[in-house]
Amino acid sequence: MARALGLRLIQGVLAAFGASLLVWLMLPLAPGDPAEMILQARRVEEPTAAQIAELRERFGLDQPYWQRYLLWLAGVLQGDFGLSWRTGEPVWDGLMRRLPATLYLVGLSFVISVAWSLALALVAARWVGRWPDRLVLAYTRVLAALPSFVLALLLLQFVVVGLGVGLVLSGGAGATLVFAAAVLGIDRAAGWTQLLRAGLIEHLARGPADVARARGARPRRVLTVYALPAAMLPWLTALGISLGGLIGGAPILETIFTWPGIGAHVLTALSVRDVPVIQAFVLIAALAYVGASLLVDALALLMDPRMRAGAVR
Amino acid sequence: MLMRTRLPERTLILPPDGLVRKMMRHPSGGWGLALVVALAVVALFGPWLAPHPPNLPDYANALRGPGPGHWLGTDATGRDQLSRLLDGARRSLGGAVLVGVAITLIGMIMGILAALAGRWVDAALMRFVDVVMALPGLIVAFAVIGLLGPGYGNLLIALIAADWAYKARIARACAFEAVRSPAATVARQIGVPEWRVVLHHVLPPVFWPLLVLGTLGLGGQIAAISAFSFLGLGVQVPHAEWGAMLAESRFMFTIAPWLLIAPAACIFLSVLASNLLGEALRDLATPEGRS
């Protein structure tokens, strides 16, 4: 079991670095001369030949792509992600300074959406087809159709600007954090509720639940003791995987909430094609994703005795 | 956004005949179908339906509220919002459909190829898919945009790059099963030529699940196109796109709320329509839902 997890870890890290290789392989496809791109990123409109030559020298742009990749890789393995083309600052410092803010937002919103969707799905599954279920379904359907940035934008304008609360623009970090996390958490809970509700309903109809009922168990016991643990596993898998993906949504959401996280930083890098920053972001996001999937695998091993025995794969 | 939708475990079967009729009878399918048809008309004929030129500023009429002449009001430069919404529909919706069709085709071709060829072709293709899938879809999209630069065409390429791998994996799983399915085995045994086995017994079990998945994913593509355009990474000024329109007017909520509500409503309705249609398709395709 530990060996299987170790194997997955190695596979995952390899895949993450494979992904970084993919990004480098796409680099020649990028239009324009990198040196000119750097200067444009620094708002130098008409670069001189000397400036270009100096930059090529400094960032090693005159070397072939594969050599640059190996150099980059060697640096990354030592914790050095290179210098930002736009600011000249070390990429690592720029990202790490902003990462905690992003993690707070992502973490809090994750907790909120897990709790919220768990509660909603249990209510819906307990009264399938009756009014609480219909209400939950209508709610999830509306929220699922509302992209989180649209919902965030509308709520922000209505609640904060419209009602004059004004906490976001005044920069009250704690209040912004709670507000933003609540909006994101509630929005994301829609899909997860649907997933868990479907799983609960499926397991309520299966043999073990049926047999428990035939022993005289009450509906609530059948739901929480039989359906919930069985439906949790696939749900947690989906949660873990999207947890890994959450960091990818940071640029969009942090822009809306003017949250000083990694997202806005990456967004600036994107708009001026600051390749080292983008590259580092991709690698970090991929590793986060791998880490989340591993966490989920470990959790499944803990929860499912058949997995522990290696009976199912 | 770009959430990877799960398929029911049972293989999807979907008899194509009577589909529209069954769809109309499905509780949400009828609504979904009607909305989709209406939106398709808007997306196809939007520019001709628009009462005003969508990109022409008219400063005299700036920030007009909804009323006669400008049914949905005008923006800060006096452009008619209804016309811009109609014009933007093909970028928001057409782009999503284009992306959906592209990834379905890529996924199907790669999946069937891998399943039929087997051995190292299969292994190589699937390892490649594994690597791409080690990245969340949004990250792939950001990486591609970061390399190619902002722009609508690049955005579509980025979204295709973000989602094809997942489709290829599903298609490969379906094709792998279909190639070895009892139905295909029997067809081969009685002497049906291989190309016809693929056409009759492999292609449909791959195509229909991908169609359902593609429809379910359409909402995510619409949301992604508008989100990237909202960030300024997609459709560029002065062209109209719903997400970009939100970005242009996001700070004018107190003086001109219609500029925010109308594009948001358009995005909402489109995603809702594709979700409803996709769910109906999925319900009709799963065996329990076909009674």
Added chain:
Amino acid sequence: MTLPLLSVTGLSVAYGSTEVLRDISFDLMPGQALGILGLSGCGKTTLLRALLGMLPPSAKVRGQMRTGSGAIALSNRAALRARLGREIGFVAQNPFDACAPLRTVRAHVEEAWRAHGLRPDAARIAALCAQLGLDPAMLDHYPHEWSGGMLQRANIAAAVALAPPVVLADEPTSAVDADTAAAVMDCLRAGAPGTVIVSHDLPLVARYADQVLLIEEGRITARAPRTAFAAGRLPAPLQDFRESGTLPPARPSGTDVVLQATDLVLVRGGRQLAPPLSFSLRAGEIFGVAGRSGLGKSTLLAVLAGHLPAARGTVLRDGVARAPRNGEVLTLFQDALSSMNPRWPLSRIVAEPVTTGPLRVPPVSQTAAACMALAEFGLSHIRPDARPGTLSTGQGQRVTLARASLAAPRLVLADEPTSALDPQQKARALAGLSHLARKGAAIVFVSHDTTLLDAVCNRVMQMQPLGCGRSKQERGLIA
């Protein structure tokens, strides 16, 4: 006069205007077992669920039930629930399906107490283990670590934990190996004073039940005591039921050798599965292959179908070592529906063999050929434009037989083709199979059910594990 342990009067169940059960009444006396017999779809599962109060809310239930604590209306689900476990025990069909995979078997047994908010009685569990022959140490293991027969005993322990006077059992042995089925039935009889066994298996019911009820189309059509079976004084519907499940006798085979296998060695995952096999198949015969799972029955079929090369040994077709030609071999799958394109109408499925020739056959002729073939296998009442999804399992198997008759293969490989069928459907499918043999095909019939093979096959080959006596054993006659 003794009172019945369980007495049901006037039970009817309806969904909307369709009545699925009508006016069911019976008594169960102390120390007796009642067998409820019926084909699939006759309403016996509905009957069971009605007694357990587990029908969906859309079902209209009428009638009443009397147990030790008095009479209640069967529509009163809450009152019914209070009696479950205490006065009525339940044993499900498939033990693996009944136990939650994430919980230990002990938790499964303890549910009898916990469902009613009681504290589990460890002494009672230990006593049950001793009575039913369970290893108490195994209780703390998970269901997937158990064998089916033992798990079914644990299931019985859970059902009788609170010592209910009556236990309801739904096909309690159908998911259990034949040799452990008898032990399971004995446990069931020993566990509670009164037992209700619901099954489609007439021999099983005749052996264990003191009284037999036959349900057909939602009604009780016959009642008989066990003695009536031995005495041959069965009521007409039961007699018909017995005869409809009678298997067709084996017919003499031809002399043409279709396939000759010599010293065939089967290998899976680099491991030899069974001693070398030698046998020949003649046109028009049904050749049975019996043996436990894991002896390579499916590998043997794959070799005979030409999908796998034999690890060692030779397979001669018409006296020549060659791959099978198109249309020469046809496989019949256990899950017949999976071998049909679910999007096609039946006429197109059945007529697929007709379309492989060099000439294009017009659709009208295809449909005509399909209809004739369907009629040949007793399916003339089925619409040729129906989809496979509307068929029952038994009808599905006969549709594949109809397709096989149009393909006219020389060798038919049937892998447990009847294991999912009730007796009547089984008899019909087997009649179809021997019809196919009469038309000149050699049929290899793989099954774990030796009784069935002995009844329908010309010859039976018993596969033995490695190092277990002779490499092959052939029984039966070569006519």
